[in-house]
Amino acid sequence: MAAAAAASAPQQLSDEELFSQLRRYGLSPGPVTESTRPVYLKKLKKLREEEQQQQHRSGGRGHKTRNSNNNNTAAASIAATGPAPAGAVGMGVRPVSGDLAHFRTPGGLGRVSASGPENPVGGPGGASSAPTAGSKVLLGFSSDESDVEVSPRDQAGGGGAAAAAAGGETGPAQTNNHIGGGGALGVDSSRIFPNSLPPSAAVAAPGSLRINHSNHTGANHTYLQNAYGKPKLSEPEEELLQQFKREEVSPTGGFSAHYLSMFLLTAACLFFLILGLTYLGMRGTSVSEDGGLSIKNPFDETFGTIQENEKNLMMNTLYKLHDRLAQLAGDHECGSSSQRTLSVQEAAAYLKNLGPEYEDMFNMSLQWIFENGKDVGIRCVGYGPDEQLTNVTDVQFLQSTRPLMSFWCRFRRAFITVTHRLLLLCLGVVMVCVVLRYMKYRWTKEEEETRQMYDMVIKIIDVLRSHNEACQENKDLQPFMPIPHVRDSLILPHDRKRMKKIWDRAVDFLAANESRVRTETRRIGGADFLVWRWIQPSASCDKILVIPSKVWQGQAFHLDRRNSPPNSLTPCLKIRNMFDPVMEIGDQWHLAIQEAILEKCSDNDGIVHIAVDKNSREGCVYVKCLSPEYAGKAFKALHGSWFDGKLVTVKYLRLDRYHHRFPHALTCNTPLKPSNKHMNSMSHLRLRTGLANSQGGS
Amino acid sequence: QDDNLPKEPRLRDFVAKPMGEKPVGSLAGIGKVLGKKLEERGFDKAYVVLGQFLVLKKDEDLFREWLKDTCGANAKQSWDCFGCLREWCDAFL
Numbered sequence: 001m002a003a004a005a006a007a008s009a010p011q012q013l014s015d016e017e018l019f020s021q022l023r024r025y026g027l028s029p030g031p032v033t034e035s036t037r038p039v040y041l042k043k044l045k046k047l048r049e050e051e052q053q054q055q056h057r058s059g060g061r062g063h064k065t066r067n068s069n070n071n072n073t074a075a076a077s078i079a080a081t082g083p084a085p086a087g088a089v090g091m092g093v094r095p096v097s098g099d100l101a102h103f104r105t106p107g108g109l110g111r112v113s114a115s116g117p118e119n120p121v122g123g124p125g126g127a128s129s130a131p132t133a134g135s136k137v138l139l140g141f142s143s144d145e146s147d148v149e150v151s152p153r154d155q156a157g158g159g160g161a162a163a164a165a166a167g168g169e170t171g172p173a174q175t176n177n178h179i180g181g182g183g184a185l186g187v188d189s190s191r192i193f194p195n196s197l198p199p200s201a202a203v204a205a206p207g208s209l210r211i212n213h214s215n216h217t218g219a220n221h222t223y224l225q226n227a228y229g230k231p232k233l234s235e236p237e238e239e240l241l242q243q244f245k246r247e248e249v250s251p252t253g254g255f256s257a258h259y260l261s262m263f264l265l266t267a268a269c270l271f272f273l274i275l276g277l278t279y280l281g282m283r284g285t286s287v288s289e290d291g292g293l294s295i296k297n298p299f300d301e302t303f304g305t306i307q308e309n310e311k312n313l314m315m316n317t318l319y320k321l322h323d324r325l326a327q328l329a330g331d332h333e334c335g336s337s338s339q340r341t342l343s344v345q346e347a348a349a350y351l352k353n354l355g356p357e358y359e360d361m362f363n364m365s366l367q368w369i370f371e372n373g374k375d376v377g378i379r380c381v382g383y384g385p386d387e388q389l390t391n392v393t394d395v396q397f398l399q400s401t402r403p404l405m406s407f408w409c410r411f412r413r414a415f416i417t418v419t420h421r422l423l424l425l426c427l428g429v430v431m432v433c434v435v436l437r438y439m440k441y442r443w444t445k446e447e448e449e450t451r452q453m454y455d456m457v458i459k460i461i462d463v464l465r466s467h468n469e470a471c472q473e474n475k476d477l478q479p480f481m482p483i484p485h486v487r488d489s490l491i492l493p494h495d496r497k498r499m500k501k502i503w504d505r506a507v508d509f510l511a512a513n514e515s516r517v518r519t520e521t522r523r524i525g526g527a528d529f530l531v532w533r534w535i536q537p538s539a540s541c542d543k544i545l546v547i548p549s550k551v552w553q554g555q556a557f558h559l560d561r562r563n564s565p566p567n568s569l570t571p572c573l574k575i576r577n578m579f580d581p582v583m584e585i586g587d588q589w590h591l592a593i594q595e596a597i598l599e600k601c602s603d604n605d606g607i608v609h610i611a612v613d614k615n616s617r618e619g620c621v622y623v624k625c626l627s628p629e630y631a632g633k634a635f636k637a638l639h640g641s642w643f644d645g646k647l648v649t650v651k652y653l654r655l656d657r658y659h660h661r662f663p664h665a666l667t668c669n670t671p672l673k674p675s676n677k678h679m680n681s682m683s684h685l686r687l688r689t690g691l692a693n694s695q696g697g698s
Numbered sequence: 699q700d701d702n703l704p705k706e707p708r709l710r711d712f713v714a715k716p717m718g719e720k721p722v723g724s725l726a727g728i729g730k731v732l733g734k735k736l737e738e739r740g741f742d743k744a745y746v747v748l749g750q751f752l753v754l755k756k757d758e759d760l761f762r763e764w765l766k767d768t769c770g771a772n773a774k775q776s777w778d779c780f781g782c783l784r785e786w787c788d789a790f791l
């Protein structure tokens with residue numbers, strides 16, 4: 001294995017060895033000092049474990065050496081912007097060594113590792129020496145491997161060009177590592193510099209760097225080949241697309257929870273159903289036992305005079321009779337026969353069929369049944385159903401009070417009963433649900449209206465307060481405002497009818513609960529108006545308590561060449577950190593954000609499309625302008641400003657990606673304006689600077 | 699070095715101007731306890747931590763790992779500190 005030759009216990013590695021080991025994995029580490037050493041050791045350990053896993057997984061290597069040539073030149077010319085090209089060449093060295101590991105003896109490998117520490121590589125400064133060292137290594141192998149033809153000049157030239165270009169790019173390049181999940185990039189690829197190396201090449205190298213960490217066999221040459229084979233736009237496309245996608249909420253987590261709850265619900269219902277059916281089934285079987293019991297017990301009490309054998313005989317008679325009657329009744333209940341009762345003559349005939357001794361006992365047993373007041377399972381009826389029986393001789397029919405039904409019949413009846421009851425239950429539940437939903441709906445509607453009412457109240461207070469302040473400055477104005485005027489200035493005409501109820505509630509609220517506003521009646525211009533007069537409390541407490549939200553609060557730093565691109569690149573912007581989706585309440589807050597952006601860029605007539613991504617954790621807003629110049633103006637106005645306590649950053653997006661995500665924006669070309677003239681989000685700035693124009697520092 | 703300040707103003711104050719000789723506790727995410735630990739290791743000023751951040755080539759994983767090992771910062775604290783230094787570098791470097 002490649003690591004075997006130079007590997008020792010990590011703690012014994014010297015700084016240089018650690019450095020070269022990390023380089024072999026394609027990493028481009030910073031200097032290994034006493035403070036960075038532990039972190040790098042951990043990283044090395046992790047890389048080694050991954051490598052071992054990959055080695056176990058991958059079988060033979062069909063790595064063509066011819067392609068290793070391509071790898072080297074490809075590696076050399078691909079310039080990584082953030083990570084130095086030393087890393088790129090390190091990658092070039094490594095595949096060769098990895099490939100040749102299977103063709104070489106460890107002696108050859110010794111050369112690779114030996115040459116490693118020789119490189120005094122440390123950051124971009126070592127870039128120029130690295131290509132030559134790399135070529136040295138390769139030349140060393142070329143004598144053995146005829147296919148590997150690498151001209152040192154190409155290597156150095158490529159490496160040198162790469163170094164120069166990389167050096168130029170490290171300035172403005174930014175590392176956005178926290179985006180690096182899928183694309184695994186150490187660079188901010190969505191910053192588009194059209195006058196640089198092809199972004200695909202820049203992107204492909206770090207991408208392949210990371211991939212090579214995990215699997216440096218077939219994947220290596222296929223990926224690099226793809227870097228040339230595929231169209232150059234695929235990589236940055238992927239990255240940009242992932243930038244968009246990452247902010248979409250993944251719904252898979254929600255699905256599994258939903259399914260789980262449904263499953264549990266059905267399981268519980270099924271369980272209870274089975275329980276109910278079993279219970280009912282049990283009830284059916286218990287019928288016959290009861291009948292037997294009740295006959296036994298009263299027998300001992302009342303017929304003490306009869307002898308033992310006669311007793312048994314009578315018992316048997318009664319049992320037989322009971323069974324016959326029960327069977328008859330069961331058939332009747334289940335619908336197969338229409339006769340429920342057995343006439344006395346038929347009963348006697350039946351008993352005679354069973355045996356002669358039964359017939360004799362028949363009258364006695366009949367008498368016993370008749371005289372026995374309790375329910376023994378057989379009932380004596382006369383001709384009519386309610387006829388009172390006074391004597392045994394009046395008895396005409398015998399009837400079973402406990403029908404004996406077949407299992408299937410019982411089950412069917414039980415099932416029907418159960419179904420009916422379940423149905424009723426479900427109906428009840430559904431009705432309760434409906435009632436609850438309705439109540440919930442009413443409740444939310446009520447809440448919404450109350451919230452709107454409070455919003456309205458706050459707006460009214462703001463208007464009154466600002467009017468009052470204007471009055472302080474301008475003594476000609478009246479110190480009160482007619483209520484209809486306030487309403488008309490706050491509510492758009494097409495909303496007035498809809499908001500009438502809310503407005504009235506707000507007016508009542510102010511009249512009842514707001515001490516700073518007094519309702520009066522005044523005569524203005526000959527007509528009576530209800531007006532509001534603002535009563536100014538002591539100035540200090542007002543300003544301290546009210547912390548306006550969603551306002552622009554100034555600029556963090558001046559924009560210059562160092563922290564913004566020199567010229568506007570595209571007409572599309574991505575503005576970050578405008579909000580925190582977790583903290584926002586309600587449904588309309590995104591409108592406030594849009595308003596704020598429009599107001600901040602109020603002198604910029606080129607914004608044609610705004611979209612607030614409500615789900616993004618980073619608080620992203622996407623803006624499209626008419627042309628890159630307008631976008632540049634907006635960039636200067638927004639980048640680095642403080643909004644609602646958060647530092648806003650802006651970057652450019654590609655136009656086609658923007659249209660892909662917002663197809664609606666393709667047709668937008670009318671400049672957007674803030675919806676009202678109040679410029680609420682700029683109020684802080686106005687107060688501070690006292691000037692209308694609060695965009696400084698561009 | 700006030701722990702009770704909400705984090706946002708700290709970030710804002712830090713990024714608003716060159717860091718100069720600010721103490722390490724002025725970094726976002728670094729409170730009293732962490733600041734003390736860092737000082738014990740020799741990182742007594744914010745610019746020293748900045749140095750470490752740059753030496754690790756502004757790599758997020760490496761820096762946050764280092765911060766965790768050095769003073770025991772949790773994920774949020776290291777994220778805040780990293781973000782703060784990155785913002786500062788974006789603005790001034």
